[in-house]
Amino acid sequence: MEKIQGRHTPLRRSLWIVGIYLLVGWLWITFSDYLVQQWFPDPETLSRVQTYKGAFFVLVTALVLFLSLIRQFVSDRTLLSLNVRQQEEIRELNQFRESVIERANVWINVLDPEGRVVLWNKAAEDISGYPREEVMDSDAIWQWLYPEEENRVRIRERANEILRDEGEVVGYETWITTRNGRERQLSWNSRSLRNDAGEITGSIAIGQDITDIREAENTLRWRERQLSTIMDNLPGMAYRCRYDEFWTMLSVSNGCLELTGYEPHELVNNSLVSYAKLIDEACNETILRTVESAIGNAEPFSIEYPITRKDGRKIWVWERGRGVEGEGELVLEGIILDISDRKELEEELSELATRDSLTGVLNRREMTRILEEEIARAKRYDRELALLWIDFDHFKAINDDHGHAAGDPC
Incomplete structure (x- = not known):
């Protein structure tokens, strides 16, 4: 050649x-x-x-x-014109490059083979606090950014590997100390630079300040742990489900096992059984109408209904939730609590309020209410009404002679 x-x-x-x-x-x-x-x-x-x-x-x-x-003159003129155009293109390219580098919102710096700074953009100034006048043509920036010697030696060696063309850096994270003493976390991408002859002339590094991102991620993880702890200790099952005929569960809390007898993964995405299968069939229509009405009015819903656990036992639950937009579809979020004890108590109270505790027959208040309803119904339909009265003779004598304790078993 x-x-x-x-x-x-x-x-x-x-x-x-x-x-x-x-x-x-x-x-x-x-x-x-x-x-x-x-x-x-x-x-x-x-x-x-x-x-x-x-x-x-x-x-x-x-x-x-x-x-x-x-x-020759024509050739020289053509070459001269071409050279002028090339110079203009080079000048425009340099202006564009400098404009892009200066306006970039990421840290960009170029080092020479000795590790001295030869390019330091505005983002590097803003993040580090060091103006380019102080860092250009100097390697002092290494000590300023990484004052701890062991850390500085490790990072400097990584940069030297790039200058020796021993690889490139992608997503390499470091902590730097800024001019005002604050610490910032950066993610670096770096590689070597070569001239037309293939010789290494330095390296370029692009750094993104990820301090706020990492803090947000840590805060999010902490909140997720906090939420998980709260949900796992809730008395019942927190859920997120699709608004479909199966009430397909997308996620459930660990309280699912105690409430339904099923492990969370058995309910999620109808893996083993759908939640709709646990609900008493007679209640499905009522539940659907209640949820539809609440969603239509943009209100939360509350409803009570029985379900059948995995062990076959029936329990009563109370559900409160609301419809929310999630991932392009309408989903339901809420909580389901076991209210079987409350239901039993309500039945006992209702029994005590309407029946005699000794005989189990209706008490006077309930009898009066029923008689009034039946009399009103007989009048409304113009029909007769019959009433059977039973009296136990001499029962009072037993109570008087032997006491109520002996009379109750009789």
Whole structure:
């Protein structure tokens, strides 16, 4: 490749042209003189022909020289115009590059092979607090950003590996100390730079300040742990489910096992059974209407209904939830509590309020209420009403003679 390029250098090209010109001129003079002498033996005629021959040679030489100069001038003009355009494109490219680098919202710096800063953009200034006037053409920034020696040596060695072309860095996270003493966490991408000859001329590093991102992630993880702890200790089952005919559970708390007898993973996505299968079929229509009405009014819903546990035992539950938009679909979020004890207590209280605790027959208040309803119904439909009255004779004597303790078993 070097020999081919050398053959076309201006000096060699000029020497070739001169050599060819001398050879052609010598051949022309030698052979033309010989032919003219053979064709025109008369001295006077020979003299005139020699004059014409010389004039012709000068004319041809001038024409060739003229064409060569014209071709060279056109070529030079084309090259000059191309060079001007290239210079303009390079200038625009440099302006664009500098504009992009300066306006980038990420830290960009370039180091020379000795680790000295040769480029330091505005984001690097803003994040580190060090202006470019203080860091350019210096490697002091390493000590400023990483004051702890062991950490600085480790990171500097990583940068030297890039300068030795021993790989590149992607997502390498470090903590830096800014000029005001604050610590910031950055994620780095870095690689070596090469010239046209393939030689390493330095390295470029792009850093993103991820301090706020990491703090937000830590806060989110803490809140998730806190929420998980709260949900796992709730008396019942917190849930998130699809608004479909199966009430497909997307997530449930660990209280699912105690409430339904099923492990959470057995209910999620209807893996083993759908929640709709646990609900008493007679209640499905009522539940659906209640939920539809609440969603239509953008209100939470509350409803009580029985379910059948995995062990076959029926319990009563109270559910409170509301519809929310999640991942492009309407879902339900809420909590379900076991209210079986409360239901039993309500039934006991209802029994005590309407029946005699000793005999189990209706008490006076409930009997009066029922009689009033039946009398009103008989009047409304114009029909007769019958009442059976049973009296136990001499029962009072037993209580009087032997006491109520003996009379109750009777």
